[in-house]
Amino acid sequence: QVxxxxxxxxxxxxxxxxxxxxxxxxxxxxxxxxxxxxxAPGKGLEWVxxxxxxxxxxxxxxxxxxxxxxxxxxxxxxxxxxxxSLRPDDTAVYYCAREVAxxxxxxxxxxxxxxxxxxxxxx
Amino acid sequence: DIQMTQSPSSLSxxxxxxxxxxxxxxxxxxxxxxxxxxxxGKAPKVLILAASRLQTGVPSRFSGGGSGTDFSLTISSxxxxxxxxxxxxxxxxxxxxxxxGTTVEIK
Numbered sequence: 001q002v003x004x005x006x007x008x009x010x011x012x013x014x015x016x017x018x019x020x021x022x023x024x025x026x027x028x029x030x031x032x033x034x035x036x037x038x039x040a041p042g043k044g045l046e047w048v049x050x051x052x053x054x055x056x057x058x059x060x061x062x063x064x065x066x067x068x069x070x071x072x073x074x075x076x077x078x079x080x081x082x083x084x085s086l087r088p089d090d091t092a093v094y095y096c097a098r099e100v101a102x103x104x105x106x107x108x109x110x111x112x113x114x115x116x117x118x119x120x121x122x123x
Numbered sequence: 124d125i126q127m128t129q130s131p132s133s134l135s136x137x138x139x140x141x142x143x144x145x146x147x148x149x150x151x152x153x154x155x156x157x158x159x160x161x162x163x164g165k166a167p168k169v170l171i172l173a174a175s176r177l178q179t180g181v182p183s184r185f186s187g188g189g190s191g192t193d194f195s196l197t198i199s200s201x202x203x204x205x206x207x208x209x210x211x212x213x214x215x216x217x218x219x220x221x222x223x224g225t226t227v228e229i230k
């Protein structure tokens with residue numbers, strides 16, 4: 001079955017960096033676009049970034065553009081989120097989510113979600 | 124960015140009740156509107172895509188409707204496992220945006 005397992009979260013000081021990973025299994029990883037979506041404690045969902053199946057097309061939300069970068073390694077079935085210049089308002093559970101359609105494109109249809117990894121930005 | 128407004132923000136209902144949640148977009152989405160359910164402490168789960176397309180494995184008591192700027196999610200007969208928070212999300216234009224959620228609580 002489809003599995004997405006995030007890792008790399010933790011407590012980090014403002015201004016520092018963190019790299020999240022999302023290990024995928026149970027489907028043909030290189031056929032799907034993948035997203036990062038975050039949820040601040042007690043708050044709603046916020047889309048963060050998307051990367052096409054071949055890594056050629058990526059979009060980032062305005063709130064993270066220039067600080068966060070999404071990437072993937074199709075040989076290792078893994079999605080990454082490099083987070084630099086972290087701020088307290090980046091504190092959230094970060095989910096990776098897979099598109100529904102296996103065409104490699106970004107449609108904004110979040111078919112499967114991982115369980116998330118918590119990032120806390122605090123001094 | 125497209126703004127998504129859900130109402131109500133929370134509601135109390137009993138098992139067996141019919142419940143409707145509404146979602147309004149700041150511009151027309153045609154039918155590019157999705158619904159997700161999030162149970163406490165868990166990841167969201169997709170219920171409905173493209174306004175009314177029920178996803179595999181989702182019980183038929185869930186239904187979605189609407190087009191343009193106004194959409195709805197209906198649970199025809201609320202079950203204990205349906206007490207959760209529900210989010211609408213537009214898939215019309217990047218950046219993808221969500222409503223603030225509707226929490227369905229036990230009366």
